[in-house]
Amino acid sequence: MAGRVLRALLSQALGALGVVLVLASLVFLALRLLPGDPAALILGEQAPASARAELRSRLGFDQPLLVQYGRFVVGLIRLDLGQSLARPGRTAFGEVWGALGPTAALAGLAVALGAAGGVGAALLGVGPWLGAARRWVVRAVLVVAATPLLALAPLATYLLALRWRLVPLPGDPDGGFTGLVFASVLLGLPLGAQVARIARAALLEVTHAKFLEVAVAKGGGPWRVWVLHALPVASAPIVVVVATQLGALLGGAIVLERLFERPGLGSLMLGAYAARDIPVMEASVVASGLLFVVAQSLSAALQAAVDPRGGAA
Amino acid sequence: MSARRGERRALLAVVPVVVLALVTGGWALGSARSPTRITLELSWQAPSWARPLGSAEAGVDLLALLTHGTARALALAATVAAFGFVLGTPLGAAAGLRRGRVLAVTLRLCDLVQAFPSFLLALAVLSAVTAPSRAHLAGVFCLTSWAPFTRLAAAQARTLASAQFVEAARALGLRPWQVLARHVVPNLLGPVAIQAGGVAAGVVLGETALGFVGLGPSDGVSLGAVLEQGVAGMLRAPHVLAFGALAVAAASGSLQLASEGLRRWMLRAPAG
Numbered sequence: 001m002a003g004r005v006l007r008a009l010l011s012q013a014l015g016a017l018g019v020v021l022v023l024a025s026l027v028f029l030a031l032r033l034l035p036g037d038p039a040a041l042i043l044g045e046q047a048p049a050s051a052r053a054e055l056r057s058r059l060g061f062d063q064p065l066l067v068q069y070g071r072f073v074v075g076l077i078r079l080d081l082g083q084s085l086a087r088p089g090r091t092a093f094g095e096v097w098g099a100l101g102p103t104a105a106l107a108g109l110a111v112a113l114g115a116a117g118g119v120g121a122a123l124l125g126v127g128p129w130l131g132a133a134r135r136w137v138v139r140a141v142l143v144v145a146a147t148p149l150l151a152l153a154p155l156a157t158y159l160l161a162l163r164w165r166l167v168p169l170p171g172d173p174d175g176g177f178t179g180l181v182f183a184s185v186l187l188g189l190p191l192g193a194q195v196a197r198i199a200r201a202a203l204l205e206v207t208h209a210k211f212l213e214v215a216v217a218k219g220g221g222p223w224r225v226w227v228l229h230a231l232p233v234a235s236a237p238i239v240v241v242v243a244t245q246l247g248a249l250l251g252g253a254i255v256l257e258r259l260f261e262r263p264g265l266g267s268l269m270l271g272a273y274a275a276r277d278i279p280v281m282e283a284s285v286v287a288s289g290l291l292f293v294v295a296q297s298l299s300a301a302l303q304a305a306v307d308p309r310g311g312a313a
Numbered sequence: 314m315s316a317r318r319g320e321r322r323a324l325l326a327v328v329p330v331v332v333l334a335l336v337t338g339g340w341a342l343g344s345a346r347s348p349t350r351i352t353l354e355l356s357w358q359a360p361s362w363a364r365p366l367g368s369a370e371a372g373v374d375l376l377a378l379l380t381h382g383t384a385r386a387l388a389l390a391a392t393v394a395a396f397g398f399v400l401g402t403p404l405g406a407a408a409g410l411r412r413g414r415v416l417a418v419t420l421r422l423c424d425l426v427q428a429f430p431s432f433l434l435a436l437a438v439l440s441a442v443t444a445p446s447r448a449h450l451a452g453v454f455c456l457t458s459w460a461p462f463t464r465l466a467a468a469q470a471r472t473l474a475s476a477q478f479v480e481a482a483r484a485l486g487l488r489p490w491q492v493l494a495r496h497v498v499p500n501l502l503g504p505v506a507i508q509a510g511g512v513a514a515g516v517v518l519g520e521t522a523l524g525f526v527g528l529g530p531s532d533g534v535s536l537g538a539v540l541e542q543g544v545a546g547m548l549r550a551p552h553v554l555a556f557g558a559l560a561v562a563a564a565s566g567s568l569q570l571a572s573e574g575l576r577r578w579m580l581r582a583p584a585g
Contacts, residue, residue, distance in 0.1 A: 019425065023437060030441035148565050150521050150537075151558035154544050158554055162547060170544075244428055251432035251522060258526045259544060269436060270526050285437050292430055 012300065016293040021073075023289040024282070028072050031278050032065060042085060042276045059278060076286060082279045086272070092279035095268060096287045103264035104291075106183055107253050114188030115242060118195025119231070125196070126203045127226045138200070145193035149252050153186045153259055170260040183260050187252050191245050198241045202234035209233075235306045243299035250292055265291075320581050326574020330387075330510075330567035337384040346377035348534045357550035367552045370542045375553060379560045382536045386520055386564055389447060390513035393454040397512055401462030402505050406498050408463070409470025410489070419467060426460040431519055435528065444531035450523065454516050461508045469501035507579055510572020514565045521561050536561050 039052040039061070056062050059082070060071060075081045081092045124130055125137040160166045160182070167182040203226070206212060215229045254266030261267075265288050272280040355372030358364065366375040408419035435453045439445050473479055474497070482496045517536075523529050524537015536557065543554030 019429075023433065026434075027437040027440060030438055033441045146566055146569060148518050148521075148561055150518060150525060150540060151562040154540060154547075154554055155558050157544075158547050158551060247428050247430035247432075250430040254432055255522050255525060266526075270528075273436065273440060274527065281440060285433060288430070288433050292433070296428065 012297055016297055019293050020286060020289050024072075024076055024286045025069075027282055027285045028069060031281065032061075032068065042278075072282070081283045084277055084280045086275045086277040086280065092283035093287075095280050096265070096283045099263060099265045099268040099284070100287065100291075102262060103253055103257070103266065105180060106187065106256070106262070106264065107249055109180065109184035110187035110191065110249060110253070111242060112188075113184055114191030115195055115238065117188065118192040119199050119238065121192065121196040122199035122203055122234075123226055123231070125200050126207070128222050141193050141196045141200075144189055145197060147190075149186065149190050150255060152189070153256060156186060157259065179260065179262070183256050183262065187249065187256055190252070191242065191249060194241050194245055195238055198237050199234050202237045203230055206230050206233050232306075236303055239299055239303045239306060243296055243303070246292060246295050246299070250288060320578055323574045323577040323581065326577075327571045329563075330571045333383065333563060333567050334387050337380045337387070340380040341384040344377065344380070346374050348373065348377040348381040349532065350374070357546050357553070359550070360552060366556050367550065369539065369550075369553050370546060375539070375556060378534060378539055379536070379556060381534050382539060383560055383564050385447065385530075385534065386517045386536055387513075389451055389454075389520055390516040390568065392451055393458045393516045394509040394513040396451075396455045397458030397460075397462050398506060398509055401459030402466045402502070403493070403498060404459065405463035405466025405468075405505075406470040406493055406501060409467035410474050410493055410497060412471065412474070416467060416471070419463060423460040423464040423467075426457050427464070429457070431457055431515075432522065435519070435523055439523075439528055445523075445528060447530045450520055450530060454519060458512050458516070461512055462505055465505045465508055466501055469504055470497050473497050473500055504579060507572060507575045510568050510575065514568035514572070517565045517568060518561075521565075536564065 039055040039059075040047065043052060043055060053062075060068050063071075072081070079093050084090045084092055084095055087095070121137055121141055125134050125141065127134075130137065157167075157170060161169050168176075168179045207230075212225060212229055215225045220229070253264070254269070256262070257264045257266035258270060265284055268280065269284040269288070271277070272284060350373065352368070352372035355364075355368045356370065358368040358372070360367040364374055364376060366379065369375045369378055405419065408416045431454075434456065435450075438453050438456070439449060442449055479492060479496050482492045487495070520529065520535060521537040521540065524535040525540050526537075527541070529535045529537045539553065539557035540561065543550075543557045546553055
């Protein structure tokens with residue numbers, strides 16, 4: 001039994017590492033297949049040939065592709081892909097490390113808010129608290145689920161930040177915590193709507209289960225019946241939804257960082273792309289992939305923990 | 314009788330996206346308004362009779378920009394969805410018919426591709442070009458668009474594999490690929506094709522997101538570019554942001570609606 005669990009964990013970890021390696025190789029190849037001289041792209045066409053040759057040898061671009069790849073993989077393992085080109089004196093992974101915190105805070109808070117809000121909406125949509133008005137909760141969830149974050153976020157920013165001055169303006173350095181919460185709420189909204197839909201379906205499925213009738217017969221109030229008895233059954237599908245939405249969440253985080261001019265992995269990546277800062281680009285893409293894979297593995301483990309019945313595994 | 318009417322009502326959900334595609338496509342082809350012509354003195358102008366939606370950055374006609382952007386986004390989405398359908402359906406059908414390890418590996422791969430942040434993949438692949446074109450974007454989206462079709466085709470083929478007519482075909486001595494091509498694939502095309510709406514909506518949003526962060530098509534005619542301008546010009550010209558957001562919501566929403574309606578229609582229609 002323990003051996004099986006260990007084997008499953010090992011294969012999960014190997015799979016995760018494989019995904020990161022494939023992504024890393026993809027970005028490596030893409031940056032080397034770039035037509036033209038990368039040094040000219042970075043330094044500009046007017047740069048003297050000697051400076052360009054110096055940069056090429058510093059980046060290792062004058063070596064055969066296989067040698068470059070070997071050095072790249074070793075660099076990945078040692079977490080050392082060289083120095084940033086745009087900001088000399090800083091290592092690529094140092095830049096990534098600094099950007100990781102803000103993005104993790106944004107995504108983590110969004111997951112927490114989205115999950116809590118989604119479960120709350122699902123409970124309100126199923127339970128007896130709102131009476132007939134609970135239909136409107138269901139409809140509101142549908143509307144939110146159908147609204148793309150890309151259309152919603154800029155409009156909400158315009159109304160709340162510019163018109164009504166309720167939240168700090170994008171890029172406001174004094175925005176601090178309120179800005180973070182506002183961005184997280186926006187990022188968590190689509191997630192919350194998905195969670196609400198799935199959680200409501202899962203709750204409706206157990207509505208007529210015997211154990212709920214027993215709970216009611218024992219004199220349990222709606223709170224006790226729904227939250228204590230019904231919700232745990234719905235927890236596994238909720239974790240699954242969050243796991244499947246993680247990729248979209250990361251994409252949303254990049255868009256929101258751009259919108260709010262927040263520092264983070266997304267801003268770092270886009271900046272490095274624009275400046276052709278190859279080491280930072282490689283490091284940030286690999287780090288984002290790693291972040292995604294780790295979060296996904298965590299949610300798989302959590303899924304196994306909350307639902308011991310076990311699925312296909 | 315009421316089931317019939319329900320069927321027809323479900324099919325009505327396709328109307329918005331068809332209308333949107335025809336109107337924007339026809340307009341983009343037929344109108345003389347250019348989505349790229351710069352008229353500096355008209356920059357950020359509010360809507361007027363001459364320009365019903367006003368002007369965007371550098372005095373570009375917003376109506377032309379939005380219609381061209383929407384039409385191109387829909388065309389891109391249709392291309393990518395068609396590619397995914399053509400590639401993913403036989404793949405999934407074959408895996409579903411084989412079952413066992415092949416099926417497990419295929420489904421695992423689909424899981425991975427569908428959950429993976431498409432944004433990250435796009436960024437990694439697009440770093441090979443200095444200025445992405447629409448063909449590059451299509452290539453990036455095609456890398457992952459087969460997965461939803463494959464997953465559904467595999468599930469359908471798995472149930473079809475034990476159907477009597479498939480067993481009969483096998484018993485008659487048909488080769489596996491003949492069974493696949495003649496008896497399995499034709500019978501799962503309908504349910505699988507419905508995925509196209511969802512995939513297309515994802516492509517529209519993906520293209521918009523990439524355009525918004527500056528990785529869009531280099532000609533600057535995309536919904537994402539409009540949103541980006543709208544955010545930049547939020548103070549001077551809120552109409553750009555409002556119309557841009559509306560267009561994005563309309564394009565992706567109408568595709569989702571169509572896919573939902575077709576699914577309902579498929580469920581109600583008599584099996585066979």
